[in-house]
Amino acid sequence: PGLEVTEHNCSTRGRCQHPKLFAGPALRHPPHKANTAKTDFTTAYTAHTQPAVPAASTAGSAARTMANIAKPCLVEFIGTFFLAFTIGTAAGQGASLAPLAIGSTLMCAIYWGGHMSGANFNPAVSLAVCIRGKLTPVVCGCYMLAQFTASAVAFAAVSTLLPKVGSPAPGAGVEIGAAFVAELVLTFALCHTVLHTATSSAGGVLICLSRGRQ
Numbered sequence: 001p002g003l004e005v006t007e008h009n010c011s012t013r014g015r016c017q018h019p020k021l022f023a024g025p026a027l028r029h030p031p032h033k034a035n036t037a038k039t040d041f042t043t044a045y046t047a048h049t050q051p052a053v054p055a056a057s058t059a060g061s062a063a064r065t066m067a068n069i070a071k072p073c074l075v076e077f078i079g080t081f082f083l084a085f086t087i088g089t090a091a092g093q094g095a096s097l098a099p100l101a102i103g104s105t106l107m108c109a110i111y112w113g114g115h116m117s118g119a120n121f122n123p124a125v126s127l128a129v130c131i132r133g134k135l136t137p138v139v140c141g142c143y144m145l146a147q148f149t150a151s152a153v154a155f156a157a158v159s160t161l162l163p164k165v166g167s168p169a170p171g172a173g174v175e176i177g178a179a180f181v182a183e184l185v186l187t188f189a190l191c192h193t194v195l196h197t198a199t200s201s202a203g204g205v206l207i208c209l210s211r212g213r214q
Contacts, residue, residue, distance in 0.1 A: 069138075069139060069142050071116065071117075072116055072117035072118070072139075072143070073117070073142050073143060073145075073146040074146070075113040075116045075117040075119075076113075076117050076120060076121060076143050076146040076147055076150070077146040077147070077149065077150040078109075078113070078150070079109040079110075079113045079117075079119060079121045079150075080121045080122070080146070080147045080150035080151060080154075081150040081151075081153055081154045082105055082109060082154075083102070083105055083106055083109060083121050083154075084150065084151045084154035084155065084158075085154040085157055085158060086101055086102050086105040087102055088154060088155065088157075088158030088162070088165060089158055089161065089162065089165075090102060092158060092162060092165035092166065093162065093165065106121065109121060114198070117143070118134075118135070118198065119198070120143055120147070120194075121147065122147065122190070123143075123144045123147050123148065124187050124190070124191055125190065125191055125194050126140050126143045126144050126147065127140065127144070128191035128194065128195055129194065129195070129198075129199060132195055132199055134199045
């Protein structure tokens with residue numbers, strides 16, 4: 001009656017059939033241990049560890065803070081550079097498939113950088129994530145600095161390759177007010193999508209596709 005299974009390695013999920021091999025009303029079966037060795041992309045992307053920011057303002061803590069933030073900021077710089085560079089070279093020439101190129105670049109960048117920095121690649125996204133409480137103000141400021149710097153470097157690269165590419169401006173016949181409203185609505189849609197996918201574990205495996213389509 002006091003029979004107990006002390007070691008039992010079972011690979012089945014859900015209801016285990018092995019207790020039928022033993023007799024005894026007091027049989028106790030050890031619970032299955034979750035396999036945490038593998039972490040899927042969704043979990044790594046939505047729950048990536050934020051850079052630690054020590055509360056103290058000593059020189060040592062400041063140095064540790066910069067060391068912790070350097071890697072994700074570099075990821076934000078590289079991803080933002082490629083995104084802005086694609087926008088400048090594709091949309092700047094009026095290519096018909098520019099939206100596809102830009103969305104695909106963003107999607108790929110999120111896949112390789114999402115688990116390291118969260119793959120914001122946009123100051124508006126970083127600000128929205130900070131307001132939601134998923135980024136500290138210090139990390140958000142560092143991200144935005146990296147993003148603005150990457151955009152400037154990308155603009156310089158595009159201007160070197162395509163001197164006549166020009167600069168962003170409303171299309172022909174579009175008033176500045178209409179362009180402002182369009183930017184406001186679409187930026188809201190982007191941030192709304194990010195907040196409900198990238199900062200939530202329920203986002204699913206199509207997080208990158210949803211952001212790329214935005």
